[in-house]
Amino acid sequence: xxxxxxxxxxxxxxxxxxxxxxxxxxxxxxxxxxxxxxxxxxxxxxxxxxxxxxxxxxxxxxxxxxxxxxxxxxxxxxxxxxxxxxxxxxxxxxxxxxxxxxxxxxxxxxxxxxxxxxxxxxxxxxxxxxxxxxxxxxxxxxxxxxxxxxxxxxxxxxxxxxxxxxxxxxxxxxxxxxxxxxxxxxxxxxxxxxxxxxxxxxxx
Amino acid sequence: xxxxxxxxxxxxxxxxxxxxxxxxxxxxxxxxxxxxxxxxxxxxxxxxxxxxxxxxxxxxxxxxxxxxxxxxxxxxxxxxxxxxxxxxxxxxxxxxxxxxxxxxxxxxxxxxxxxxxxxxxxxxxxxxxxxxxxxxxxxxxxxxxxxxxxxxxxxxxxxxxxxxxxxxxxxxxxxxxxxxxxxxxxxxxxxxxxxxxxxxxxxxxxxxxxxxxxxxxxxxxxxxxxxxxxxxxxxxxxxxxxxxxxxxxxxxxxxxxxxxxxxxxxxxxxxxxxxxxxxxxxxxxxxxxxxxxxxxxxxxxxxxxxxxxxxxxxxxxxxxxxx
Ligand code: HEM
Numbered sequence: 001x002x003x004x005x006x007x008x009x010x011x012x013x014x015x016x017x018x019x020x021x022x023x024x025x026x027x028x029x030x031x032x033x034x035x036x037x038x039x040x041x042x043x044x045x046x047x048x049x050x051x052x053x054x055x056x057x058x059x060x061x062x063x064x065x066x067x068x069x070x071x072x073x074x075x076x077x078x079x080x081x082x083x084x085x086x087x088x089x090x091x092x093x094x095x096x097x098x099x100x101x102x103x104x105x106x107x108x109x110x111x112x113x114x115x116x117x118x119x120x121x122x123x124x125x126x127x128x129x130x131x132x133x134x135x136x137x138x139x140x141x142x143x144x145x146x147x148x149x150x151x152x153x154x155x156x157x158x159x160x161x162x163x164x165x166x167x168x169x170x171x172x173x174x175x176x177x178x179x180x181x182x183x184x185x186x187x188x189x190x191x192x193x194x195x196x197x198x199x200x201x202x203x204x
Numbered sequence: 205x206x207x208x209x210x211x212x213x214x215x216x217x218x219x220x221x222x223x224x225x226x227x228x229x230x231x232x233x234x235x236x237x238x239x240x241x242x243x244x245x246x247x248x249x250x251x252x253x254x255x256x257x258x259x260x261x262x263x264x265x266x267x268x269x270x271x272x273x274x275x276x277x278x279x280x281x282x283x284x285x286x287x288x289x290x291x292x293x294x295x296x297x298x299x300x301x302x303x304x305x306x307x308x309x310x311x312x313x314x315x316x317x318x319x320x321x322x323x324x325x326x327x328x329x330x331x332x333x334x335x336x337x338x339x340x341x342x343x344x345x346x347x348x349x350x351x352x353x354x355x356x357x358x359x360x361x362x363x364x365x366x367x368x369x370x371x372x373x374x375x376x377x378x379x380x381x382x383x384x385x386x387x388x389x390x391x392x393x394x395x396x397x398x399x400x401x402x403x404x405x406x407x408x409x410x411x412x413x414x415x416x417x418x419x420x421x422x423x424x425x426x427x428x429x430x431x432x433x434x435x436x437x438x439x440x441x442x443x444x445x446x447x448x449x450x451x452x453x454x455x456x457x458x459x460x461x462x463x464x465x466x467x468x469x470x471x472x473x474x475x476x477x478x479x480x481x482x483x484x485x486x487x488x489x490x491x492x493x494x495x496x497x498x499x500x501x502x503x504x505x506x507x508x509x510x511x512x513x514x515x516x517x518x519x520x521x522x523x524x525x526x527x
Contacts, residue, residue, distance in 0.1 A: 033451070033487055045447040045488075049409055097513075102520035146413055159485035164492070171499050175506060182510045186517075 007116045008200045012075060015066045016197060022059040025051060027174055034167070056140045063133060078116055079126055089119040101186075111202055121183070124176060132173055139166035234279060236287040243288045243296065248275040254299055277358035291356065313350045327431045334429050334436035345393050353379045363433060369461070373419050380420045407445065417484045418450070422460050434460070451488035 008016075029052040032042035043051070070076050092108045097120070100108075109118040117125060142149050142162050150158040184193045189203070196202045246252035249267060256263045278284070289296065293308050314332050317323040332350075335341065340348045366372040383389040387398040405411055423444040425434025449456045484490075 034491070035488075037452070041448065045451060046407070046409075049447075053409075102516055104520070104524040146410070157485055160490060163485050163487075163490070164495070167495075171502075175502070178503075178506055178510070182514070 003203065005111065005113060005116075005202045006200055007111070007202045008196060009073070009075065010200065011069050011073075012066075013197060013200060015062055015069075018062050019059060019066070022055045022062065023173070023177065025055040026059065027170070027177075029055070030167075030170055053144060056137075056144070060137045060141070063137065077114070078122070079129065081122060081126055086119070090123065093118050093120045116202070124180070128173065128176055132169055132176070136166065136169035136173060139163075139169065232279075232284065235285060237279075240278075240288050244273065244275055244278075246299070247271060247273045248278075273357045281358050281360045283356075283359070310351075310356075313354070330430040331433075331435045334426070334431065334434070338435065338437040339439050340437055347393050352383075355379075370416065373417065373461075376419045376421070377415055404440070417486075418457065418461060422450070422457065425460075427456065427460050448488065451486060453489065453491060455486060455489035457486065457489065 029043060029048040032048045033045060033052065036042040041048070070079070089109070096105065096108050107118065109115065139162050143159070143166060146159055149162055184197075185191070187193045192203060246254075246267060250272065251264055252267050253262055253264050255261075291310060293305060295302060295305055314328050317326065317328045318332075319329075335350065336343070340352070342348055362372045362375055381401070383393070385401055390398055402411065408414055421434045421437070424437050426436035426438055427434055429436055444450075444456070
């Protein structure tokens, strides 16, 4: 089976599964706390707070384990962005999604042992793992321990700014999830990518 | 010598009091300071001295904490221009005080302020009515009076003209905590088993954050009362337990703690309940209208883009197949 690649080791799949479930729990409870009406909350406020806090702490723990394992494994190589020709590669991949794909062209960056992500995928994963998730987690922790938050920032309420940043990151990540899910579904065979994320094997 | 040093300490303390009060008010003239000094030279210190006629010696003794009156606080309180003997009987001039004096009658707030046009806006009568209907009513707790919360020697009008809401909240809550967080104080009023606040409020997460940012009466007071500060404290089971009463767009905080501020700038930078934002961030109550609209629009556009992509992909696949 030359066209099978083992790309998703077991620890990665477990992290990913846990991360996805916790993230969904965080989205639902977060939205419920902030937006559901008084009379019939989506989830009871107290329950929502408790679930959100626990899921938040667990997702941070999972993230730390992911970072440590990722850095001590060969998987880290997929998260290195090379600056040279980056723009070109991004344009090429975007052109493929917006045009070439409809023409039946084959992908410009086929999945290989050395490069499992296409340039757009890589950009979004690196952004999510190194920037968005850390900010989300740090602001979340700060809201859990508000005594560490600066009370006033240029005359504005520090907690409010922290909360706004937290919500904005949550929003961007939910948007990421939406797009992530859609592009993961774009495989030749139906659900092939989702299967990969369960078995670990990528099939061409 | 001792007399002289007392005089100096009085001058020192008074200049402090002036410093403290002059920040907001015109410089005060303490017309009764001299007379009060006679009492405060004992009650304003942690020890007192008197001449023992029997042993013919000067004696130094500890002033019991309960009888200590803080001089600086007294002269910055609402009743700062009072003589001790305006409220207490003149007979306290003599020491040792006559044992019968502890039975002296002390006026309550309404005895002086009631039925007086000058004080109408404070609604003293309504407050007394609310107090009598509250869990602390003299009927259930005979030792309880207005003075139980309004320390006679330091009470200062605060919330009505506060510019620092956080410190007002802390002072208001201290008045409740003095008893409810301290078993020895509760014992003066009841033989019921003591329940400490942390356990009775286990349902409330981030208790510290709440006690720092809301008053006890937000949850325990009957907010329909006439007075600016709710005085009808409801029984535990009638208190606010539903988080959404505060953590929602129409937060009760706007009708209680932020009663004053809420009339102005309801919306600032597109925020609902903008006035809360100066002091607190309340999940669910502090919402930004512009941000809400923005996120919904971006989400809708993204879903639309994905759907379009998916549809074009389907159509083109069929076409490519046909070839
Ligand atoms: C129900 C939710 C989710 C599903 C069904 C899902 C599905 C998938 C699939 C099929 C892949 C492999 C294909 C690919 O490489 O693109 C993948 C990879 C990945 N996903 Fe997700 N995902 C979900 C949620 C998330 C969330 C919430 C995050 C982060 C916040 C995330 C981050 C990642 C990352 C970083 C990878 C690459 C892992 C690696 O190979 O190193 N996913 N996901």
